[in-house]
Amino acid sequence: MALSGVGNDRGEMRILENLDELRTDLADYIAELSEVAVKERGVFAIALSGGSLIGLMGKLCEAPYNKTVDWGKWYIFWADERVVAKSHSDSNYKLAKDGFLSKVPIVPGHVHSINDSVSAEEAADEYTFVIRQLVKTRMVSVSDISDCPKFDLILLGMGPDGHVASLFPNHAVLDEQDEWVTFITDSPKPPPERITFTLPVINSASNVAIVVTGESKAEAVHLAIDNIGPASPSLPARSVQPTKGKLVWFLDKPAASKLDGLQFSE
Numbered sequence: 496m497a498l499s500g501v502g503n504d505r506g507e508m509r510i511l512e513n514l515d516e517l518r519t520d521l522a523d524y525i526a527e528l529s530e531v532a533v534k535e536r537g538v539f540a541i542a543l544s545g546g547s548l549i550g551l552m553g554k555l556c557e558a559p560y561n562k563t564v565d566w567g568k569w570y571i572f573w574a575d576e577r578v579v580a581k582s583h584s585d586s587n588y589k590l591a592k593d594g595f596l597s598k599v600p601i602v603p604g605h606v607h608s609i610n611d612s613v614s615a616e617e618a619a620d621e622y623t624f625v626i627r628q629l630v631k632t633r634m635v636s637v638s639d640i641s642d643c644p645k646f647d648l649i650l651l652g653m654g655p656d657g658h659v660a661s662l663f664p665n666h667a668v669l670d671e672q673d674e675w676v677t678f679i680t681d682s683p684k685p686p687p688e689r690i691t692f693t694l695p696v697i698n699s700a701s702n703v704a705i706v707v708t709g710e711s712k713a714e715a716v717h718l719a720i721d722n723i724g725p726a727s728p729s730l731p732a733r734s735v736q737p738t739k740g741k742l743v744w745f746l747d748k749p750a751a752s753k754l755d756g757l758q759f760s761e
């Protein structure tokens with residue numbers, strides 16, 4: 496059974512009893528947003544992350560979703576990517592391809608991954624260019640309050656240090672306000688070279704979901720969500736605050752175990 500609530504201005508909290516329930520709730524949520532976007536805009540522009548997220552999206556490859564979702568209308572992007580070959584085990588593209596994209600009928604031409612044969616800086620610039628072209632044709636919507644793309648959904652994981660996408664604590668990349676996609680060459684978590692959506696792009700999305708499981712992330716969840724007074728401004732997950740969009744947290748009970756009391760409704 497799920498517990499859900501809106502405890503403060505940190506978005507909607509969905510705390511699931513176990514991983515199976517989390518997988519089902521996440522699949523329902525993504526399928527519903529896809530249906531709404533396809534009805535309203537004719538397409539669904541979704542940005543994935545790497546890590547544990549892809550496994551948690553697994554139910555989308557099963558019935559009923561594999562038949563009911565309008566996969567032909569999906570446009571796929573990555574909120575962050577490691578700058579390694581697409582065949583490398585560290586590649587977020589490979590993870591998604593093996594665990595998700597190869598199992599559903601997504602149009603190959605709608606999958607927009609980075610160029611893996613150039614430097615991190617060039618890969619970020621080229622990825623920005625790709626997104627710009629798709630904003631021009633409105634495959635990706637545009638924010639009415641910034642010049643940023645407005646993705647229908649950005650899916651994020653979170654590390655035990657509170658990082659989201661490849662936005663790490665105390666890193667200058669958190670201050671980037673001008674670029675849509677930027678790069679780092681000193682990631683504290685290997686591999687060091689990565690590209691990442693910036694906070695302005697993440698916070699311009701129509702919907703952002705942060706999916707977190709496991710006790711090792713409970714402290715970061717607490718710091719990212721609870722009203723803890725002068726919170727560390729450098730906890731990246733806390734800076735995810737969609738300006739006009741909706742933020743939803745998907746948590747299992749161990750990840751939620753250090754949250755201050757919320758007003759839950761069942």
Ligand SMILES: O=C1O[C@H](COP(=O)(O)O)[C@@H](O)[C@H](O)[C@H]1O
Nearest residue numbers: 544545546547548652653654660
């Ligand atoms: O390095 C990364 O880590 C985060 C979190 O991964 P997780 O396995 O702890 O869920 C992930 O969201 C990001 O895309 C990835 O590049």
